[in-house]
Amino acid sequence: MITWIITAEIAFWIVIIFGLISRYAFKMPKLSIFFFALTPVIxxxxxxxxxVDLKRxxxxxxxxxxxxxxxxxxxxYGKTMIAWADDKFQQWFLKKPKKIRLTGKEKALHEMNMLARHIIAFVIGACALYGMVILVGTNTDAxxxxxxxxxxxxxxxxxVIISLSYVFFPSRK
Structure with a gap:
């Protein structure tokens, strides 16, 4: 099973790289959207x-x-990861200047946004995990x-603790 997870992660980054190359090197934005749209398929x-593995x-x-x-x-985090990769691609290959480091209230807002995404990921993952528990039933140890x-x-x-620390103790420039 771990092989499938590693394969999925590699496939995720391959389609992102192909999407970025088709967007910037080949100037084919529709093709890049196609590649980015493959990430949920993965x-x-x-x-x-x-x-299937559990059912077997x-x-x-x-x-x-x-x-x-x-x-x-x-x-x-999919959209955020794609945006991060897009930004890094532009910095490395198109020599776009680096973004200014966030501090203060902007950093706190960013951390709260990332915390919200973590909570969403947790809820989705929890639903998937409990779905697996129901799927395996009493046939195996969950x-x-x-x-x-x-x-x-x-x-x-x-x-949560780290993210809230940016709200209560904002970073300075």
Whole structure:
């Protein structure tokens, strides 16, 4: 299962790179949109492969939980990751100047936005994980899936604390 997750991640970045190359090097914006539109297809394939793997009777494992995290993060942060890659591509290959580092209120707002995305990813991942628990039913031990949820919950609490620190203790220039 972990091989499928790694393959999905590699495929995600390959279609992003192809999208950026077609947009900037070949000046084909419609083709770039096609490549960017493939990213949710990759997520869908990973969901299908995870379900098939569990339906075949494979015991629920941490890798299935990681697949749920990947799907949640990919959906919640996908557009942000593409924008980040677009910005980096322009900096590296088109020599666009770097963005000014955010501080103060702007940094706090950015961190709150990223926290909201993390919460969305958590909810999507949790739904996927609990869907897997229901799917495996009583036929196999779902403990690894629930352990992933607990660990991710701890990570989310840490993210909340760090993100809120930018609100209460804004960074200075």
């Amino acid at each position: 997520d869908l394939l990973l969901i299908i492969l995870t379900i 009777g494979t015991p629920a494992a941490i890798s299935h939980g990681i697949a749920a995290i990947y799907i949640g993060v990919s959906i919640a 403990t690894p899936l629930l352990q992933i949820m607990r660990i991710w919950g701890i990570v989310l609490v840490i993210d």
